[in-house]
Amino acid sequence: MQTAAAPPQTPRTPWRIPAFRRFVSASLISAAGSATAPLALAYSVIEQGGGADSLGLVLATNTLPTIVFLLIGGVYADRLSRSRILFLGNLLAAAAQGALAVTVATGHATTASIAACGLVSGTAASFIVPAVQGAMAQLVPAEHLQEANALLRLPTNAVKVLGPVAAGFLVAVTDAAWALAWDAATFAVAAVLLLGLPLEAPPAPASGVLADLRAGWAGFRSRTWLWTYTAAGTVLVAAWLAGFQLLGPLVADREYAGARDWGLVQAAFSCGLLAGTLVCLRWKPYRLLAVAVAASAALALPLAALALTLPLPLVLAAALLAGVGLDVAIVAWSTAFQQHVPQAEQGRMSAFNGVGERLAIPLGYGITALATHLWTGRTVLLACAALITAAAALNLCVPDAHRVNRRTPEAQGVTP
Known part of the structure; x- marks a missing residue:
């Protein structure tokens, strides 16, 4: 007598899924290298005689391709095997960082060669980011x-705390070339781990790249919750980068004990990111998108604290809460996105969302540079805090922000 086969049981935790463990391992290894890259890149420019202009050019060439090619990366993430895209993207990044390490080690590095390697690395990131999202x-x-x-972010957030310290030690003891070579090696190892993961291309109609882009744009516009979150995120990211990354060190230098206190503020923010990840492992809110929007408003806290020159312990507490809020927002948003966007569209939807937030980088820095000629840094910091609060508040007024909620195992399908 034959008996029906028992249906496969869902794993009780993602850690029981071998493919997920490989994916997290690859992310951790890659993050361990990437954490050392900014400092190594800065010192490679300094060592060949470059100044602020040269470093700005290098950073721009690394960022520009992620804006230009991100949409193309999103299209291919919906057309090809994401495992293969991740493998080739990490391999390309490894080659770029390896070439840069060689030129720095041999003394042949120039601003142009460093920028060229950054251009290649940025192009690789344009294809990696949509495929990862x-x-x-597909794995879980x-x-x-x-x-x-949350588990994916836990080790990478830990690396963000320890990575810059390790990078500083490595560059001080050896030179920038070794840190760059380490970054290249981690990309190569991550590429090997990602190859062969069960991330086959989702079924999609046979059409051209431009047709896929047009269809992706139509899908993006049709999801009010997606484009309003992207628009609010562009404002929020611009205000955060301008206030925290650009003006924060300047205010700390004038009103606090300079680099020492600013280092403590950044450490508090990084610890907040770790704490936020731990919160997400325990707390599973139903209203995912509304929580993501509300939690992101915490980024206004350290900007307001710095602008009001509150005592350092209060600034540290504000930075800690901002880190918690940001990580909760990222995890809640990622979960909402993955549950409410069809597999066949996730690459393109992620790319359109990512382009908006990456445009915030030059937008935020450019506007702030102009604003500081008209107002004091403290006034601009308050304006940035107000913008973050307003962007979150307005986004919460969008009815769809309260309709994109957690899906239960029984609730199949996606939102239109």
């Missing part, structure tokens, strides 16, 4: 997506 829902059951997103 679409990969999680829907009910475990939040836990998986």
